[in-house]
Amino acid sequence: DAKTTQPTSMDCAEGRAANLPCNHSTISGNEYVYWYRQIHSQGPQYIIHGLKNNETNEMASLIITEDRKSSTLILPHATLRDTAVYYCIVRLDISPDDKIIFGKGTRLHILP
Amino acid sequence: DTGVSQDPRHKITKRGQNVTFRCDPISEHNRLYWYRQTLGQGPEFLTYFQNEAQLEKSRLLSDRFSAERPKGSFSTLEIQRTEQGDSAMYLCASSLFQGADDGYTFGSGTRLTVV
Numbered sequence: 001d002a003k004t005t006q007p008t009s010m011d012c013a014e015g016r017a018a019n020l021p022c023n024h025s026t027i028s029g030n031e032y033v034y035w036y037r038q039i040h041s042q043g044p045q046y047i048i049h050g051l052k053n054n055e056t057n058e059m060a061s062l063i064i065t066e067d068r069k070s071s072t073l074i075l076p077h078a079t080l081r082d083t084a085v086y087y088c089i090v091r092l093d094i095s096p097d098d099k100i101i102f103g104k105g106t107r108l109h110i111l112p
Numbered sequence: 113d114t115g116v117s118q119d120p121r122h123k124i125t126k127r128g129q130n131v132t133f134r135c136d137p138i139s140e141h142n143r144l145y146w147y148r149q150t151l152g153q154g155p156e157f158l159t160y161f162q163n164e165a166q167l168e169k170s171r172l173l174s175d176r177f178s179a180e181r182p183k184g185s186f187s188t189l190e191i192q193r194t195e196q197g198d199s200a201m202y203l204c205a206s207s208l209f210q211g212a213d214d215g216y217t218f219g220s221g222t223r224l225t226v227v
Contacts, residue, residue, distance in 0.1 A: 036215070041220075042220055042221075043116075043203050043205070043218030043219050043220050044155065044203075044205075044216075044218050045218070046215030046216065046217070049215065098209060099145065099157050099160055099168065100145075100157070101157060102147075102154030102156070104152075104153060104154050105154055
């Protein structure tokens, strides 16, 4: 079962920052937070992951709270192409049982 | 490398027929995963391989489903005696499992419609 809770859907105006929240209150100390997105008719795409510290790459920033019970994915300047379902996932990074379990995600609509 | 390739992109079959899908992972990736996705749901894990060994199968994978990765490269997923409930998108992903990886790379999927 997915270990995260996300809003079902969100809207964001084009050009503004999109902030997508995720709750993972049962996360354990050695579990990472991963974000993927799925654009219509495509497979999921890796965005970013982190353990404790905030992370940034060319796609997004990941802010993890100090208690690690929640996180926020930030798309700094959303475009229409960012319309997608965004999945927040927690998993062990090094594990013989490694596999991603998806929840239902957040459907993000970028509005022109 | 062109990423993860899946073939065919679309398949329409009659109930009761057998179908086979193929996945070609990124060449240096040692792990390969199969997922199934129905409308409005996130992808559901089916099974995964490390090299040619099938390490785990989900309870979702009934005995009508079989997956192989004979030489640790491409993989096939076969569904025997298809049912309408098998209609879904079948996704394949690969990864280089060596610890701190950058996540899975997914293919674009095979959409199966059972009529």
